[in-house]
Amino acid sequence: MEITTRDYSHANVIRVVGRVDASTAPDFEAKLNEYIHAGKVRLVVEMDATDFLSSAGVRTLISAQKNLKPRGGRLAIAQPSQRVSDVLDLAGMRPLFPIFDTTEAAIAEV
16 A cells, blocks of 8 residues: 655645555554644545555544544545445445545545
8 A cells, every 4th residue: 555645725635545454554544643633634535546445444534534523624535446435335434424526526625
């Protein structure tokens, strides 16, 4: 898994490339928490190049959303790959995360 970030005045984009599974989810969680603890509360997770999302990855997303809510923030998912979309659908997670077809739309709404 590779994580890159782009910071904008209104939101921060965290791009995840590769697999988010039990072995990589801690690194993903650490990056999200780094932003949250720095007071950056409008996060967009760009997942078009995420080819696998395990339950550990889903838990990481849920945890980040829970941490953001009391801070007045939120996490959105942008451009989910088909596999990510399938996992979110199967797990019943779509209602928890705003999901956008483009990163630009997610940045505008988060």
